[in-house]
Amino acid sequence: MEKTAPIVELSHVEVNFKKKAGLFKKADYVNALHDINLSIYPGEVVVLVGESGSGKTTMANVIAGIVQPTSGKVFFKGTQVPKMNQEQREEYRSRIQMVQQDSYASLNPMRRMIKTLGDPLVIKKYSDKKNVEEKVSHFLNTVELTPPENFLQKYPHQLSGGQRQRMLIARAISMNPELLLADEPVSMIDVSLRVSVLNLLAILNQRDNIAITYITHDLATARYVGQNGRIAVMYLGQIVETGNLQEVLSNPQHPYLRALLAAVPIPDPRVARQPRETNIKTMEEIEEGIPHGCRFHNRCPYCKEICKEKKPVMEKHGFSMAACHRIAELPPFSLYQASRKEDNHEG
Ligand SMILES: Nc1ncnc2c1ncn2[C@@H]1O[C@H](COP(=O)(O)OP(=O)(O)OP(=O)(O)O)[C@@H](O)[C@H]1O
Ligand code: SF4
Ligand SMILES: [Mg+2]
Incomplete structure (x- = not known):
């Protein structure tokens, strides 16, 4: 894709939160994001993948301006966020919209859909009061809640999970966004409805x-949504590998991503019968706060002394940018999987 100026750019972003009781024992803060560099360009799909607590939602909140970085810079269309004037700030708030995981919590239970969708349109002067029903109907049609008149007077509890999620998407796109941040948008809805919501995102993109x-x-859904886009794999607040999604997932470099891929069930019975569990330690086994050196070192099967002492930096490896001292020494991914199989067999 030919690159124009990014919509949003994060440069060396750091976010520290005050510690939640019992999560990390030594540190009195959680370093939720560390040295994040990421640009998002018009019309592109970027998938953020990582296990729970890796900082995905914090990243989305920083991009949307909901969380201020502890240090580092965020730019919207080339202007640093704190230096924007009122007009730029309003544009920033409209052009970047979030669709959250929990549609029930995100919609006011006391408001009918015509109000939920219509009021922001009137407030932002995207519609006058007279035409608001027509405008809202247009957005309901766009998210395939049809016929719209069946939905205008409904309360959130009268909708299914999939319909509520579409309602959130309708509310987001009614603000004429250039970037939609979809944070686990299908994880709380019925499996049978997931694909249609993901397809809706693809339509809005294309x-x-x-x-x-x-x-x-x-x-699995990352692969589906990001087939023409980029992936950024997050681990404990850092991006550890990034690049074109198809290429990165076919040729993963970082041991964390390799372990994730080795653990993903594949719908082929011959492959599915092979042992595919990872030998990385679980997140719960990290009790001592954020590790020095490579943040993954106390879970990594390839850890050596250098990993405990020196932080790896992002470098080009194959089709990816990845942060690991030992990538050059690791076997190709197919051999890696075979050797993992032997390890499991012997163990
Ligand atoms: N407001 C907050 N106050 C304190 N700690 C927070 C806050 N928000 C997030 N954290 C911590 O920051 C880290 C990253 O959290 P975040 O919600 O960004 O992760 P995530 O990747 O979205 O996880 P999940 O997949 O569970 O949604 C976690 O350790 C979390 O407990
Ligand atoms: S730097 Fe070392 S510990 Fe970190 S992922 Fe690479 S091999 Fe594993
Ligand atoms: Mg989250």
């Missing part, structure tokens, strides 16, 4: 050129 940042812990 037909309306809305950039999508899709956030998930699930590699």
